[in-house]
Amino acid sequence: MKRKGGRIILVLLAAAALTAGLSQCVFLARYPYFRKLAALNGISLKEARKAWGRPDKTSELIMGMVVEADRENWPKVSALAAEKDLKSEIGTYYYNLANAMQDRLPDRLMDYYQPFERGLFLPVGPSSTPFRIACAGDVWFALGYMPLAERDAMLGLLFSPAHTGPRYLRRLAECNLVSGDSEAASKYLRILLNDPSERDWARERLPGNWRPDYQLRIAEKRNLAPRFDLVHGMDQAQLVLRILLSSNATNKTALDYLLCYDLLTKDLDAFIADYDPSLTASHLYEEAMLIFLAAKGGMTQENFVHYHISEATFNSFNRFVTIYKRDGGNARNLTAEFGKSYWYYFYFAERNEKN
Numbered sequence: 001m002k003r004k005g006g007r008i009i010l011v012l013l014a015a016a017a018l019t020a021g022l023s024q025c026v027f028l029a030r031y032p033y034f035r036k037l038a039a040l041n042g043i044s045l046k047e048a049r050k051a052w053g054r055p056d057k058t059s060e061l062i063m064g065m066v067v068e069a070d071r072e073n074w075p076k077v078s079a080l081a082a083e084k085d086l087k088s089e090i091g092t093y094y095y096n097l098a099n100a101m102q103d104r105l106p107d108r109l110m111d112y113y114q115p116f117e118r119g120l121f122l123p124v125g126p127s128s129t130p131f132r133i134a135c136a137g138d139v140w141f142a143l144g145y146m147p148l149a150e151r152d153a154m155l156g157l158l159f160s161p162a163h164t165g166p167r168y169l170r171r172l173a174e175c176n177l178v179s180g181d182s183e184a185a186s187k188y189l190r191i192l193l194n195d196p197s198e199r200d201w202a203r204e205r206l207p208g209n210w211r212p213d214y215q216l217r218i219a220e221k222r223n224l225a226p227r228f229d230l231v232h233g234m235d236q237a238q239l240v241l242r243i244l245l246s247s248n249a250t251n252k253t254a255l256d257y258l259l260c261y262d263l264l265t266k267d268l269d270a271f272i273a274d275y276d277p278s279l280t281a282s283h284l285y286e287e288a289m290l291i292f293l294a295a296k297g298g299m300t301q302e303n304f305v306h307y308h309i310s311e312a313t314f315n316s317f318n319r320f321v322t323i324y325k326r327d328g329g330n331a332r333n334l335t336a337e338f339g340k341s342y343w344y345y346f347y348f349a350e351r352n353e354k355n
Contacts (some may be wrong), residue, residue, distance in 0.1 A: 031055045033064040039197070040070060040167035041134075041160050051161035052131065058086055065094035069138055070167055074101040085113050090135055092119035096260075097139050105256045106282035109263075110340045116351060117264050120257060121237045124152065130159035134168070141171065143254050144224025145240055150175040166198045173205060178221040182207050224251050237261060238270070255280055266346055268292045277307050286313045287342040294321075317343065 034055040038048035055063070061080055068076040077098035081091060092113055099108045113119070122128075122136040137152025150172060157168035169188045176185035185205075192202035203209060210218070227247040241258040244251055255274075262271035263284065271288055289307045293299050294317075304314065320343050323333055331348045338344045 031060050033060055033067050036067045037063045040067065041162065041165040043160075043162045043165070047161050058084075058088070061086060062088060062091055062094075065091065065098075066135060069094055069097065072101075074098045078102070081112070087113045089115050089118045089122065090132065093122055093135065093139070096120055097142060100253050100256060101142060103252070105253075106260055106280075106284040109260055109284055110342060110345060114264055114345070114349075116349075117237070117261055120261055120264065123235060124155065130156075130161070133159050137171065139257075140240075141175070143241070143244060143257065144178075144221055144226075144248075144251065145244060146175045146179050146221075146225060147229065148240065150179075166192060166195060170198070170201065173202070174221075177205065177218055178225065180222075224248060224254075242274075249279070252280055256282075259285065263288050263342060263346075268295075281308055283310075283313060284342050286310065287317065288346075290314065290317045291343065291346060316341075320344075 034048065034052075035045060038045055041048070041051075043051070052059070061083060064080045065077050068074075068080065075098075077094055081095040081098065086092075092115060095112050096105060096109070096119055099105045121139060122132055124133055124136045128136075133152065134156035137149045137156065140146075140152065141149035153168045153171040153175065157163065157165065157172070160168065169192050173185045173188035173192070176182075176188070186207070189202045189206055192198040195202075204211065204214065224244065225247070226243045229243060238258060238261055241254050241261070244254040245258065248254075258274050259271060259280070262268070262274055268288065268291065272292055275285060275289075277285070286307070286309045289303075289309060290299075290313065293303055293307075303309075316338075320334065320338050320341065324347070327333055329347070331344070334344060
């Protein structure tokens with residue numbers, strides 16, 4: 001009788017183990033990016049759940065954007081963002097970054113939720129979550145400003161669940177390779193050499209092992225770096241962008257970020273000062289110029305030619321103004337046709353407590 005009871009217990013334990021295993025497989029199938037991001041942070045799934053909570057469809061999409069951005073797979077980041085407008089600052093941040101890296105930031109800006117400038121640069125402060133801190137430096141690395149990219153990688157490493165993670169060590173290594181500090185870079189690379197999943201990546205980046213394509217990558221990043229720097233606060237994104245542009249006026253990504261920052265904060269005077277129509281173009285910039293020119297009495301053919309304002313954009317603006325005036329500034333009859341225009345954003349977007 002005891003032997004039979006023992007067999008029943010073994011069967012029950014085996015069934016429980018099988019159920020747990022199946023549950024784990026289902027979880028991994030539903031939330032693959034959660035697992036991948038845990039690996040990038042050097043933690044187990046159990047530790048990840050404790051740090052970030054149980055994932056859902058929204059958090060899985062955002063984690064997917066983070067993972068694909070880490071791989072610099074920008075079309076995939078865009079595809080994930082297109083699945084659903086998450087009305088999330090971090091989601092918009094990666095949506096904008098992916099578009100910028102595909103040279104279409106201004107053209108796609110108004111197609112998505114924009115929490116003012118927080119969709120371009122994630123503010124980092126005492127109340128920021130570790131997850132947000134870990135994301136904040138990606139845009140600075142893309143723009144070529146290594147001091148802030150390195151700072152945010154350091155903070156990401158410090159506040160990561162296990163105070164480690166290949167994601168941050170790789171970024172720290174590359175920041176120092178771009179800056180020319182081989183000794184500091186080698187320190188991080190040696191740590192990564194001890195991780196079997198990162199060993200090949202680290203070995204290829206040791207001095208003397210660079211392939212031609214990687215030499216080109218570092219050269220391109222160094223070309224974006226500023227030739228001088230100024231002491232600045234953590235929230236002075238416009239100043240940093242202008243520092244980048246003063247050293248390299250051909251840094252189109254930095255230019256579009258600066259112009260979009262001006263427009264998202266509705267600072268048309270700054271936009272006019274920063275805008276050079278010979279360096280970048282977009283229907284977004286045309287729309288913004290028409291607001292400025294209409295307010296300043298500059299609706300002349302000469303200005304239209306100089307700022308590359310098309311006849312179609314001009315006619316659309318006239319229709320917007322006609323409806324706006326007819327309805328006494330009410331947005332009701334403008335939303336369907338102009339809801340994704342800069343004119344609609346300029347006149348109707350309002351900051352809330354978060355943005």
